[in-house]
Amino acid sequence: MPLSEETNIYLIGPRASGKTTLGKRLAERLGRPFVDLDAQFVAVRGETIAALVAREGWDAFRLAEAEILAETATQKGLVAATGGGVVLMPENRARLAKGLVLYLQAHPDRLAERLMADLNAEQRPNLTELGLKEEIVATLAEREPLYLSLAHACLPDRPVDEMLDYTLRALKMF
Template sequence: MPLAADTNIYLIGPRASGKTTLGRKLAESLGRSFVDLDARFVEARGETIAELVAREGWDAFRRAEADILAETAAQKGLVAATGGGVVLLPENRALLAKGLVLYLQAHPDRLAERLMADLNPDQRPNLTQLGLKEEIVATLAEREPLYFSLAHACLPERPIDELLEYTLRALKMF
């Protein structure tokens, strides 16, 4: 039985793992709408994540992110790229579990390379006071068990075209 057309597909994983890039290509291949939750936050709030975090802290962002995920989950048949920390709140995990969840894996060295190549502190503010590589390792240690617990499939790091083909093959299992 093929994946139901009204099932949302959620891409989870650390920042810079390729969720937005894959999400756009996957949505196009499947003829579905694409949503980037971080971009939706900026559109809805009229401010960057960094601005909210600087003013009110990460907890305020997580609450806003949960609202945006709930609004997105009420729609059907989307491909959605989530923020890396969306898995931290239990209510978010419950919403994600109602769709098909794909975990984009990436090595910490590769994540650091991508983040250094595309510095965007407004969209990707530091999560800790650690250096970039140390922050990535610490964040993965905290979040990876949550990513694994939600994932219907884990997508290995690959060049984007190979990753898209791998993902489309994986979706045939559902």
Template structure:
């Protein structure tokens, strides 16, 4: 089901909200390339996010992430799963606004369950010194207004098949406008 609109489709939301899972499925259905910004970071820099953050700090990672987003945004017709903090920099929010943006909402308790089941600290390093549940709550409180401001549509927490169908219906409706 290809779309005539060749703008990039960006998936934003907190860690473990399902951006990569949905992104792969959506890209397949739309016959578009899929890009995961976290994977692109590892490929470009030859290290994990945790390695860079541990050595240079979160600000250095955010700058590197912004460069990868800018590079990705220079190509059209992709489905892009972003990192959870991509919305923190104004320049990133501007780039996201040039595409179509879905915010994957998730219950903090479900996020904690998913992260506990697959911590993957190399790709999802701790953001604060807080415990996991407290960190999720604090991070969502900071970022949710930014996610909502960037999003063309919010996808409530649902099974991936339902999210996929919701996203496809939204894209079809946008194309008619």
């Protein structure tokens, strides 16, 4: 996929993989607008992800998330950090595939460590009844094939400055 100024760059990966942190830095470096789809959900809906999930369930959130991605995808030249489960819906995968998709990989132990340090249950509610580590492993088993199928590049889990440098080098290939 050729990267133009109009091409949206989507960061995908599990919760706590660093999509928002890297996305902000990448957007700043590239001089592009940044959007965090989870933050956009809160701004548009006026409620947290956890509140909607508690009231209506995960399916309702996934539909709302799809609407936000659809609106975001109409814009051009963004760097967008997605929610970890955005890849679950086929229509979302089709929208993401129209941009450049970067998969932020991370080991389950590292994800658990990050989530324990910053639980943020309002924006990162539990996905299952499993314990945190088991949930991460199960979720990755389900989603990683989808992440890999969409990814134009896979970014290794490194400190953010190293990830930014790696990402900028990877973008030059496009």
